[in-house]
Amino acid sequence: MTGRTVADAPDDRGPGVVLWGAGGVWSVRMDDGATYDATLRGRLKQAGESKLAVGDRVIVAPDRRGGAWAIEEILPRQSALSRRTPGGGQGERVIAANVGQVVVVFAAAQPEPHRRMVDRFLVIAESNRLPARLVVNKVDLVDGASAHAQFADYERAGYEVHYTSTRTGEGLRHLVQALAGRTSVVAGPSGVGKSSLLNSLFPGLDLRVGAISAAVQKGRHTTVGARLVPLPDSTYVVDTPGLREVGLWAVPAAALDRCFPEFRPFVDQCRFVDCTHRVEPGCAVRGAVRDGVISAERYESYVTLRSELA
């Protein structure tokens, strides 16, 4: 190892987190709040430029060739939201690293919530072993009792459900507490109020409301990946263009049942170890559906998704 130069002084080297990347340049926010554009050190590049993701913690140092900053080290990941190509293994692509939770946002109305789609988002979180919570926004447009009834299945399944309105402020205080100090992927269809919620929760953030959807934008600009948005008090939100495109390729068909947390107590009680919970005799999952312990709607989602994966 060569001797230290002034540029290598400890003060100029430090840990940070990747906010976004484009064309091989990564925006890294240092722990002291400064943001640098950095490129991967040569030897790390071989290891896989594609392996670095938004949310990764890295060590950044001044590049010896002067002026620029280099990512010297990628620190181990605690978790990741990733997509695996069918067949698994090789084709994994990490969308965001060190994700603490997935916050799935739907509207009570306008647009009408689509149960199958809610379940799809939750399965994506579960298959990545990430905790998930549900936000039902725009409750000002419906009566409270019906909103609660509509999402009761999710509370019974063990998910925390937040009922919110950016119009009345309902539920916002509790939601901001649920985001505080963590990194959250905020996912949901467009128009449900994700940007409005984040603006209400974090004044000054100033995200565009009613903006054209990511899907439409994609046709006009080069595709951008996920972005990590730093907020006060070590809170981060991952803004990803259309988690729907994440799809379900991450989930092996035989593991789908465990992505429904309320099925888990029953899957090992089926007569056949490879029970698909569709037609087999002695299926404990279908027994629980008959007994009203598992919601019939959630079970229907399982069957639909299972046939997609088969």
Ligand SMILES: Nc1nc2c(ncn2[C@@H]2O[C@H](COP(=O)(O)OP(=O)(O)O)[C@@H](O)[C@H]2O)c(=O)[nH]1
């Ligand atoms: N009634 C009602 N409208 C809302 C609420 N939150 C957001 N909106 C409206 O819903 C539309 C879509 O909001 P936006 O934040 O852009 O949704 P996003 O696409 O999920 O980011 C906008 O017209 C918002 O003003 C709410 O709590 N109640």
Ligand SMILES: [Mg+2]
């Ligand atoms: Mg938005």
Ligand SMILES: [Zn+2]
């Ligand atoms: Zn079964």
